[in-house]
Amino acid sequence: MNKILIIIRREYFEAVKKKSFIIMTILGPLLMAILVLTPALLVKYAKDDTTITVLDESHLFSNLNSPNDKNIHYVYSNKSLSELKNDLLSKEIKALLYIPYNSVTPGGMLYTTSSLGRGVTSNVLASMKRNLSNEILLNEFNISQDSLNIYIENQTNKIMLGQTFINKNGEESHKESYHKDVQLAIGFISGILIYIFIFMYCSMVLRNVFEEKTNRIVEIITSSVKPIQLMIGKIVGVAFIGLTQLLIWIVSLVILLGVVQVSFPTVFSNDNTNIAVTENLPDDYYQYKPANSQIAEIQDSNIMDNEFVAALANINFTQLILMFLFFFITGYFLYASLYAAIGGAVDNNADTQQFMLPITLPLLLAFIVSQYIAENPGGSIAFWFSIIPLTSPIAMLIRLPFGIEAVQSWEIILSCSLMLIGCMVAVWIAAKIYRTGILMYGKKITYKDLWKWIKYNQ
């Protein structure tokens, strides 16, 4: 036991002291943020601004500029059509939107000398439609589009679909479908966390085992400790490295959120923005609402908040956290020992790939079908994926937040038991492959060899 501790200590401190660890710990979240934000920023800034000169003889489209479409600017002109066409030819203007007076149907013509880029025509049409509907609303109903939207939204938000679950005893329990989003989010986040953790740190285990073998230090070490002690020591050591990194990220995230909240208090308080919008509503907004609508609306927002809290409260967090930790640890151990076995068996990096694929596949598969599992957490795909040890760490965590209707207690117990057995089998197999593999040099290893090593009794 003492030997394993010494190995864990070395594994941990050597890695934590490395520059690459410090850089990765700092850059990891940054890279992640860049990865997420870049596409969004690209979409936002990649479009060139287009200025369209408008000649509106119908006087129906006086406000084509919209805050939603910042890439297209409309400039109104009083020049004649022929003058503007000349401007277009002399490149003084880039595009001309001519809207003639027409008593039957309003419409326009877009004059350009070259292509304006994707989506400009449809954006212009959308702007015209919006402009026209605003005109109609204001002139004929005396209400602005924005006010109408807010009103419609507030009214339609009250629509809610209830769901009643009847269990075998005929007892009914209510849960609003709104819960599903919260459950989904929690399930996915825990599933993805486990997926990332297993991949990142199991490949670290593989690298370290492989390094030890190619460095030829492994025989010196195995003359003092048993191979399985060395293997377990490495796996646990890397687990601590991972937990350290995770802890640093969580703590810095909490600090970052704290700083943001202190600096920009409004970002996090939805209530304030709602009230601000309500206060800025024009007087005519309330004409279209029932007399007691204001009270109803206030209640409405309270219900929403309460519902969110209720959805959270509905999830058994003690169970979820315990299960998360259980699958987090056992999942890591299961995969890490298999990765360690590969690292110990192969002699060069190129050989690693062929053995990586079959043990990476189940995890990947679980990740891919997670959508189906979330859609039907009580279904047979969900059941089987959450029972089989290789996929259960992800599948079970996606099912768990949906509660007792989706996962029966016996399923959880079965899944956990199989996971423990799977874990022990994996460590046992890995230890057999590892102890033979690490002392085997200069031989190309096949699956047949691995099978033979498992059968050797030592």
Added chain:
Amino acid sequence: MNIIEAHNISKNYGNFTALDNVSISVKKGHILGLLGPNGAGKTTLIRIMNHIIAPDKGEVFFSGEKLTQKHVYQIGYLPEERGLYKKMKVGEQAIYLARLKGIHRNEAIKRLRFWFDKFAITPWWNRKVEELSKGMQQKVQFIVTVIHEPAFYIFDEPFSGFDPINVNLLKNEILDLKKQGASIIFSTHNMASVEELCDDIVLINKAEKILEGNIKTIKNQFKENLFQVQFQSANPVDLAGLLTENFDIQSIENNEDEYTALIKIQANTQNDLLNALIPHVNIKSFQEIFPSMNDIFISQVNKINLKNN
């Protein structure tokens, strides 16, 4: 009294037989040379005696007890395939390896300081292993092999990768360990070092032991009554004319008036040879030529291989 005894060890890897019913023992305070061509099973046998792998059949006894994991702290093992963590600092790495041998950190530092001074590598304590020359890395490896002061050592090809100066240094260290009472298994292809260091030898070929015993006994056993005579004579010498047909002249060379001859004789007739020569030439030296371990090794291995084919 034997420090370690391996009885009837067999080990198979699938269809491949690595060791077939091999028994060896090392006497306390002796150096045993474990010889054999590549792939003979030496490393497998060494790993079994180190408790790294287990035999399919047979048992190993250490100081009379059945070998278990606790005995590995009384064994110092320098494997043939040896290396160090390249990115780790030398001193820290040595401490780590010493602690795995069950030595407390402070004690490990104390002993390491002594050895690092002795081998003049103290300035490298805080450097990374990859900055060291191969010879220096080998010194570090030797130090961590002896750091726990075991009673029994296994050196597998200890001189490979050493320059001649370091080979001598290491040879003297090994002889020092012997002087202090340690028992040693010494596995090598280098026959000259076997004759220089070993008391006993075991020769393994194709998973089987084919020869064992005290090195002097074996040499006597394989001696061919071959004598080397060096003499001086002013006149040309017709050696064949001087000797009877009981003496078989293998070779004769001369450098001006100095002659060197190899003569094979009947057992215990060396005095007759001298008597025959003394009246005619001036004897400068006269000695029996024993077969070298290299010759014995090659002839024995070839004999077995021929028999099998």
